[in-house]
Amino acid sequence: MPDLSLLSAALGDFPATSRAKINEALADRAVIPHDTVSLLMEESELSLDRLMLRLLPVAAAFAIVPISNYRVGVVAEVTSARGTTLYLGANCEFVGGALAFSVHGEQSALVNAWVNGERHITCLAISAAPCGHCRQFLNELGCARSLELLLATAPKRRPLADFLPQAFGPGDLGVSAGLMSTGDQDLELEGGADEPLIAAALAAAQRSYAPYSHDYSGVALMTEDGHIVAAPYAENAAYNPSLSPMCAAKTALELNRPVEASKGVRRAVLVEAPARASQRRFAEVVLESMAPDVSLEYFAAVDNNASRSVRPS
Ligand SMILES: [Zn+2]
Numbered sequence: 428m429p430d431l432s433l434l435s436a437a438l439g440d441f442p443a444t445s446r447a448k449i450n451e452a453l454a455d456r457a458v459i460p461h462d463t464v465s466l467l468m469e470e471s472e473l474s475l476d477r478l479m480l481r482l483l484p485v486a487a488a489f490a491i492v493p494i495s496n497y498r499v500g501v502v503a504e505v506t507s508a509r510g511t512t513l514y515l516g517a518n519c520e521f522v523g524g525a526l527a528f529s530v531h532g533e534q535s536a537l538v539n540a541w542v543n544g545e546r547h548i549t550c551l552a553i554s555a556a557p558c559g560h561c562r563q564f565l566n567e568l569g570c571a572r573s574l575e576l577l578l579a580t581a582p583k584r585r586p587l588a589d590f591l592p593q594a595f596g597p598g599d600l601g602v603s604a605g606l607m608s609t610g611d612q613d614l615e616l617e618g619g620a621d622e623p624l625i626a627a628a629l630a631a632a633q634r635s636y637a638p639y640s641h642d643y644s645g646v647a648l649m650t651e652d653g654h655i656v657a658a659p660y661a662e663n664a665a666y667n668p669s670l671s672p673m674c675a676a677k678t679a680l681e682l683n684r685p686v687e688a689s690k691g692v693r694r695a696v697l698v699e700a701p702a703r704a705s706q707r708r709f710a711e712v713v714l715e716s717m718a719p720d721v722s723l724e725y726f727a728a729v730d731n732n733a734s735r736s737v738r739p740s
Contacts, residue, residue, distance in 0.1 A: 428681060428689050429453070429488040437484035445470050449485065453515075457489055457539060457682040461510030475511060476577055476584065479504060479552035482513065483579055487554060489681055490517035490532070499532030503540050504550040511549075514540040519678045524716030533561040534661075534670050535678040537568070537607070541634070542658050542679045546608050550584060552577040562591040564668040567636075567661070569605025571596070597664045602638045606661055609636055612643045613731040614700055624649050625726060627657040628698040631672065632728060635659035639666070640704035643730060646672040646697050648680050651690035656680040660706060672697065673710040677717060692718040700730035 516536025
């Protein structure tokens with residue numbers, strides 16, 4: 428959910444009808460659909476790049492920054508045969524938690540596109556230069572070679588490779604798959620997953636990316652008013668920039684809930700295919716910092732492809 432006064436200020440420069448269209452688009456989730464993108468470009472006489480840069484303060488209104496008070500706004504462009512859809516993202520911190528829990532704006536926008544079904548990103552507009560952590564995180568994408576970055580401070584698209592020379596990536600560990608672009612995993616829960624919250628966590632785990640540990644996992648959160656959002660785990664060749672499913676679910680929730688679903692988290696489910704790595708303890712600690720009265724519900728899934736060997740650490 429955005430900070431409404433910041434959102435209103437960020438929309439101030441747009442013509443009234445564009446403002447109304449953006450507000451309408453953002454009512455349920457931080458996504459500007461392709462027909463609205465075309466309309467905004469036409470009405471505001473903006474190129475796509477200028478529109479993405481103008482939307483950065485709108486994205487930054489979604490930041491949760493109780494520690495730094497430093498807002499990062501990111502707009503992810505996904506262009507396909509349908510047209511161009513824009514997914515907003517913003518940094519997210521956990522008060523009372525470790526700084527390592529933080530979700531960076533670039534990760535947030537990527538998660539937003541991913542949980543909304545996308546498999547690639549064309550370009551990311553970012554309000555500040557990407558940190559080293561994010562450059563490494565983005566290098567894991569299946570679309571990393573074609574990904575472009577557009578910075579508010581130097582508004583000309585440049586390939587990710589310009590920001591990460593001599594990169595270390597999946598290929599160095601013999602992995603050819605890429606984040607977001609892989610097919611679904613074949614996971615099952617004993618006894619099934621007939622409850623929508625558990626089914627959402629299982630579906631997120633199916634979409635997760637864990638080629639190094641095979642710790643396929645996903646988290647689903649339910650708000651007090653019954654709204655459900657789920658997100659998958661995203662692993663990284665350099666290990667530490669990996670994004671846990673609990674942190675991903677928290678940022679996905681902030682970006683994918685209608686204003687009326689503004690209440691706190693009531694339930695949290697982690698579905699995981701047990702491997703040499705585990706999300707369980709980390710998820711519990713992160714959950715405690717965001718919803719101290721909620722206990723993590725944990726479900727171990729059967730990985731029907733578990734005969735794969737786990738790469739030694
Ligand atoms: Zn970063």
